[in-house]
Amino acid sequence: MKLFSKIYQFLFFLFLYSPIAILIIYSFNDSKSRVIWGGFTFKWYIKLINNSEILSAFSNTIIIAVVSSVIATVLGTLAAVGIVNTKSIFKKVLINITNLPMLNPEIVTGISMMLLFVFIYSKTGFLKPGLLTLILSHSTFCLPYVVLSVLPKLRQMDSSIYEAAQDLGCNHFQAFFKVVMPQITSGVVTGFMMSFTMSIDDFLISYFTSGTVQTLPLTIYSMTRRIISPEINALSTVLFVIMFTLVIIINIRKGRERVKKSNQHILSQFIKI
Amino acid sequence: MKKILKRIILLSIFVSTISTVIAKDDNITINVYNWGEYISNGSDGGLNVNAQFTKETGINVNYTTFQTNEELFAKLSGGGANYDVIIPSDYTISKLIENDMLHKLDFNNIPNYNFIDNNFRNLEYDSKNEYAVPYTWGVVGIYYNKKYVNEREEDIDWNILWNKKYSGKILMFDNARDSFGISLIRLGKSINSTNEDDLHKAYQELIDQKPLVQSYVMDQIFDKIGNSEAVLAPYYSGDAALIMKNNPDIGFVIPKNGSIKFVDSMCIPKGAKYKEEAEKYINFMCRTDIALENISYIGYSSPQREVMDILSKDNSYNKFSYPDDDTIKNCEIFLNLPSEVNILLNSLWIEVKIGTDSNWILFLATILGFIILYISVYIYKKRKNKLFYK
Numbered sequence: 024m025k026l027f028s029k030i031y032q033f034l035f036f037l038f039l040y041s042p043i044a045i046l047i048i049y050s051f052n053d054s055k056s057r058v059i060w061g062g063f064t065f066k067w068y069i070k071l072i073n074n075s076e077i078l079s080a081f082s083n084t085i086i087i088a089v090v091s092s093v094i095a096t097v098l099g100t101l102a103a104v105g106i107v108n109t110k111s112i113f114k115k116v117l118i119n120i121t122n123l124p125m126l127n128p129e130i131v132t133g134i135s136m137m138l139l140f141v142f143i144y145s146k147t148g149f150l151k152p153g154l155l156t157l158i159l160s161h162s163t164f165c166l167p168y169v170v171l172s173v174l175p176k177l178r179q180m181d182s183s184i185y186e187a188a189q190d191l192g193c194n195h196f197q198a199f200f201k202v203v204m205p206q207i208t209s210g211v212v213t214g215f216m217m218s219f220t221m222s223i224d225d226f227l228i229s230y231f232t233s234g235t236v237q238t239l240p241l242t243i244y245s246m247t248r249r250i251i252s253p254e255i256n257a258l259s260t261v262l263f264v265i266m267f268t269l270v271i272i273i274n275i276r277k278g279r280e281r282v283k284k285s286n287q288h289i290l291s292q293f294i295k296i
Numbered sequence: 297m298k299k300i301l302k303r304i305i306l307l308s309i310f311v312s313t314i315s316t317v318i319a320k321d322d323n324i325t326i327n328v329y330n331w332g333e334y335i336s337n338g339s340d341g342g343l344n345v346n347a348q349f350t351k352e353t354g355i356n357v358n359y360t361t362f363q364t365n366e367e368l369f370a371k372l373s374g375g376g377a378n379y380d381v382i383i384p385s386d387y388t389i390s391k392l393i394e395n396d397m398l399h400k401l402d403f404n405n406i407p408n409y410n411f412i413d414n415n416f417r418n419l420e421y422d423s424k425n426e427y428a429v430p431y432t433w434g435v436v437g438i439y440y441n442k443k444y445v446n447e448r449e450e451d452i453d454w455n456i457l458w459n460k461k462y463s464g465k466i467l468m469f470d471n472a473r474d475s476f477g478i479s480l481i482r483l484g485k486s487i488n489s490t491n492e493d494d495l496h497k498a499y500q501e502l503i504d505q506k507p508l509v510q511s512y513v514m515d516q517i518f519d520k521i522g523n524s525e526a527v528l529a530p531y532y533s534g535d536a537a538l539i540m541k542n543n544p545d546i547g548f549v550i551p552k553n554g555s556i557k558f559v560d561s562m563c564i565p566k567g568a569k570y571k572e573e574a575e576k577y578i579n580f581m582c583r584t585d586i587a588l589e590n591i592s593y594i595g596y597s598s599p600q601r602e603v604m605d606i607l608s609k610d611n612s613y614n615k616f617s618y619p620d621d622d623t624i625k626n627c628e629i630f631l632n633l634p635s636e637v638n639i640l641l642n643s644l645w646i647e648v649k650i651g652t653d654s655n656w657i658l659f660l661a662t663i664l665g666f667i668i669l670y671i672s673v674y675i676y677k678k679r680k681n682k683l684f685y686k
Contacts, residue, residue: 056542058523070339075347076359141375152377234377235327237360245332245361247515250538252333 043263050256057250067257074254080242081258084223087154087238091161092218098162099169099218100211104203106170107177118174125167133231136160140232152234160232161222168221169214176210177203325356326380326573329368331560332361334383334432336593343589349580355573364471372397378567380574386559387473387630389428390421394632398427399564405575408582416599419559420629428561429578430599432591434534435557435619435627436474437550439517441527441543453551454482457528458501463508467520467529470512472645473630475502477556478530481628487556488631492640499644512649521546532558534596536616548616550623557627559599 050068054061071077106117124132140156143149150156180203188198226240233241243255328346338344346357362368365388371377372392384392392398403409409429416430438452444465447456457466457478469475477487479498489495510526518535520526522542531539536548562578564571580586584602591598591607597617598604604618633641
């Protein structure tokens with residue numbers, strides 16, 4: 024049985040990480056082919072630094088992802104707080120309305136947004152399809168994910184704590200930031216992370232609302248008539264390494280905090296004795 | 297400390313957004329829409345053409361890319377995107393002209409048009425030479441693996457793609473026009489045929505070919521032909537260098553019974569903000585040194601005589617990119633088809649790719665499966681409840 028679970032574990036991680044491993048290996052491939060190994064090289068990384076097209080698409084993607092996920096997180100958290108505090112029937116309606124865009128096929132969302140933006144632009148001259156519309160549409164489709172990850176945290180929370188904080192002299196804002204926020208932070212961070220990744224790899228909605236701005240997925244897609252340049256492998260490798268180190272750093276810090284806390288705990292026990 | 301750091305991060309995000317959204321360069325920026333991987337971008341040790349243009353004229357270039365002509369057309373007709381220079385292929389240009397979506401060019405601003413070879417003027421899609429300046433061109437031919445294909449080079453024509461001997465080793469284009477074009481040429485018809493019978497015959501041939509085809513692909517051909525997974529595939533002549541570098545066993549033939557020729561040209565769509573600057577850009581792209589940089593990066597063929605002459609001295613793949621005049625004369629250019637024919641072509645193509653009947657059965661089976669699952673769960677729950685209440 025133990026052997027079986029070990030094998031299962033191995034297969035699980037193999038499926039998860041073998042594509043990434045292959046991607047990383049082929050970023051060092053000297054030939055442009057995706058199957059033939061032509062020797063070890065760093066040339067794609069050097070070319071990547073000089074390729075303004077890919078880099079500008081990449082910076083667009085990052086700008087859009089950061090800004091739209093910040094907007095989505097702020098609005099989504101506020102919406103979740105509002106939803107939790109509404110009366111029962113209305114609450115269910117609200118939850119369903121916020122969940123709907125998530126179930127809606129992305130292509131429908133994309134086309135409807137394009138129609139809306141083009142309509143507004145042709146009538147008023149505002150909202151020319153471009154960076155701004157991309158940010159707006161990305162924060163819109165990320166919003167439900169934030170609401171969904173913050174809501175359960177709010178439900179878990181005892182509402183009397185908030186009231187107690189107010190009794191003890193906090194105004195609304197202080198009570199929210201000092202008492203509610205720390206308890207729902209993990210949900211907010213999850214929501215932010217999810218929005219960030221969703222925004223980075225979104226293709227369909229960006230395709231319809233991008234105007235003359237190009238994001239990274241659009242650039243990669245346009246390469247497929249010729250052959251996707253291994254510079255993309257190099258870029259993905261860099262991204263993966265950055266994310267990987269970030270996760271490791273976060274975990275190490277968490278671990279240290281835990282150690283500190285347990286030390287304090289032991290210390291306090293000693294003092295009591 | 298933490299708080300300060302957080303605030304700094306938030307502030308920097310805020311400032312960067314505001315600045316990217318609001319800040320505008322004093323310089324003019326033209327929007328260029330081109331095929332992916334279709335310009336010298338400085339990464340192969342060549343010249344970064346767009347940067348050079350900005351350096352010489354002070355006009356910034358917002359360079360973006362597309363994957364298919366249809367994508368470009370959808371983007372232009374969808375509204376909201378103002379491009380100044382676009383580089384579509386022949387049949388899309390004629391479609392754009394028919395829909396009155398292109399500006400006439402002012403050739404006084406494009407003196408370098410003189411470099412364009414006479415063979416590439418007054419082409420069918422722009423017969424009066426008003427709208428388009430050729431950028432690259434190419435021919436469709438057959439890539440074959442010399443190790444596995446034992447026919448002699450001069451015997452290879454489109455029929456080999458229907459040869460049962462190579463069953464499972466043949467690749468085909470994953471787009472309607474090219475696949476039907478090949479099938480029509482093989483039947484001795486024009487690739488622009490609007491005759492329904494011709495199209496149905498071509499469709500029947502493609503259906504007959506389907507069991508032999510390994511898959512319908514575009515860029516996967518580089519991998520599949522490269523590692524001998526497939527041995528026969530039609531594709532564009534301009535990719536010869538890229539394919540043969542990885543696998544020297546690969547040969548390339550343009551069938552004698554005719555083929556498809558395509559020309560990608562630079563145009564200015566209606567709605568362009570900076571027409572004069574766009575013409576400057578087109579003129580710049582036609583300059584011999586710039587055209588040479590682009591062509592040596594892309595590998596496709598140049599419509600400029602001088603560039604051809606310079607390249608023929610040092611490029612061994614040149615014979616594939618610049619076939620002799622007799623071969624070219626046999627090649628046809630795609631024209632825009634009337635919309636009914638286009639619809640027919642696309643629906644026939646979908647039938648070729650996914651088949652007609654098997655798909656419906658699968659669809660019905662899925663829905664039936666769902667219904668059965670739902671009912672059984674419902675019954676199971678009811679029974680359980682009954683037991684519980686007893």
